[in-house]
Amino acid sequence: MKRSKQVSILLTAACMTATCLSGCGKSAEKPTVSVSEESSALSGNDVSSLPAALSENAVSENASVSENRSVPSDPAPAAPAPTADPTPTPVPDVVTSRPVSFDPNWQYGQNSKINSGTAVFYTAAPSVSKGKTVCVNAGHGTSGGESVRTLCHPDGSAKVTGGSTAAGSTTAMAVASGTTLLDGTEERTATLSLALKVKDRLLAEGYNVLMIRESDDVQLDNIARTLLANNYADIHISLHYDSTESDKGAFYMSPPKVDSYLSMEPVASTYQADDSLGKQIISGLSSAGIRIWENGSLEQDLTQTSYSTIATIDLEVGDRASDHSDAPQAAIAEGITAGCNAYFGLPATAQPKTDTSAVPSSNPSADAAAFDPAVSPDVTPEPTKGLEGVG
Numbered sequence: 001m002k003r004s005k006q007v008s009i010l011l012t013a014a015c016m017t018a019t020c021l022s023g024c025g026k027s028a029e030k031p032t033v034s035v036s037e038e039s040s041a042l043s044g045n046d047v048s049s050l051p052a053a054l055s056e057n058a059v060s061e062n063a064s065v066s067e068n069r070s071v072p073s074d075p076a077p078a079a080p081a082p083t084a085d086p087t088p089t090p091v092p093d094v095v096t097s098r099p100v101s102f103d104p105n106w107q108y109g110q111n112s113k114i115n116s117g118t119a120v121f122y123t124a125a126p127s128v129s130k131g132k133t134v135c136v137n138a139g140h141g142t143s144g145g146e147s148v149r150t151l152c153h154p155d156g157s158a159k160v161t162g163g164s165t166a167a168g169s170t171t172a173m174a175v176a177s178g179t180t181l182l183d184g185t186e187e188r189t190a191t192l193s194l195a196l197k198v199k200d201r202l203l204a205e206g207y208n209v210l211m212i213r214e215s216d217d218v219q220l221d222n223i224a225r226t227l228l229a230n231n232y233a234d235i236h237i238s239l240h241y242d243s244t245e246s247d248k249g250a251f252y253m254s255p256p257k258v259d260s261y262l263s264m265e266p267v268a269s270t271y272q273a274d275d276s277l278g279k280q281i282i283s284g285l286s287s288a289g290i291r292i293w294e295n296g297s298l299e300q301d302l303t304q305t306s307y308s309t310i311a312t313i314d315l316e317v318g319d320r321a322s323d324h325s326d327a328p329q330a331a332i333a334e335g336i337t338a339g340c341n342a343y344f345g346l347p348a349t350a351q352p353k354t355d356t357s358a359v360p361s362s363n364p365s366a367d368a369a370a371f372d373p374a375v376s377p378d379v380t381p382e383p384t385k386g387l388e389g390v391g
């Protein structure tokens with residue numbers, strides 16, 4: 001017994017030596033595992049699924065063993081080896097995020113003038129993932145954006161409608177500063193608050209979210225924002241409060257039905273998807289109790305629309321007189337989410353019901369009236385002169 005204990009101690013010492021000084025420990029008494037066995041054990045494991053530090057360790061250990069075939073193997077390794085556990089590393093069921101940057105080599109990339117900022121890509125938790133990405137673009141919020149001009153259209157042609165930039169112009173503000181709501185809140189502040197709610201709601205629903213802006217300022221002009229969406233998202237929704245003062249309701253900016261505009265790429269390939277997305281979002285907002293202006297759309301030639309290769313809308317969720325507190329913004333987020341589900345034809349994910357009872361609505365017939373102006377004759381059309389967009 002005593003001799004056996006001594007051997008055991010010697011074995012342990014040899015083990016530690018072999019572990020600490022790879023390739024140096026030698027003991028004829030220890031069983032030797034062939035290199036091929038160790039190699040197959042390693043390759044049988046999914047090294048790519050291991051944390052980088054572990055997999056690198058496994059590979060380097062394997063390499064050092066291959067170089068010295070006389071190395072004895074320890075039947076009971078002192079340190080936990082990555083090959084010991086055949087259970088795959090589970091993917092954490094959480095939202096993850098990463099920064100994404102503008103690439104000037106993208107299509108139309110050379111037309112952007114402000115693009116040093118960074119957007120954030122949020123990946124939905126795997127258990128609820130719908131495999132679709134929504135770009136949520138909080139309108140405005142680019143310091144200095146109003147003093148830089150960019151081409152309205154990729155091909156340099158002139159705008160076909162007015163807006164914050166007149167029809168006939170070939171250049172527009174890279175990013176307008178936005179309006180100021182009647183309570184003194186800057187539009188960019190209200191759109192950011194809303195965008196953060198929309199992000200949380202969409203992630204809970206299982207959508208990945210590309211957030212263009214998460215603070216007061218991001219150095220990304222409207223072209224850069226659109227190209228980020230083109231390259232990372234399936235649909236692009238920018239959020240705005242319009243510059244009128246009547247609390248007239250929500251609507252989206254529809255591609256102008258002008259032949260020259262609809263035949264210009266990439267608009268020619270996307271304008272029908274834009275309108276499909278816009279109608280579904282407006283319908284979702286209506287069902288969430290949000291008042292809708294007229295039939296829910298206004299034709300506007302915007303930079304966002306003109307450069308988009310995916311379905312895109314500028315969504316005016318209200319105007320300078322609208323309540324932009326938490327309750328109505330939560331209802332808007334609910335409506336946008338419902339609209340996304342309808343657009344993609346995906347089922348709703350079970351969520352705690354949002355209380356929209358606090359949402360003021362002076363137009364209870366809006367639900368039924370969406371896209372049917374005849375049903376809501378009491379709504380007076382607003383002049384388009386005061387409308388502001390992003391282009």
Ligand SMILES: [Zn+2]
Nearest residue numbers: 139178240241
């Ligand atoms: Zn705006």
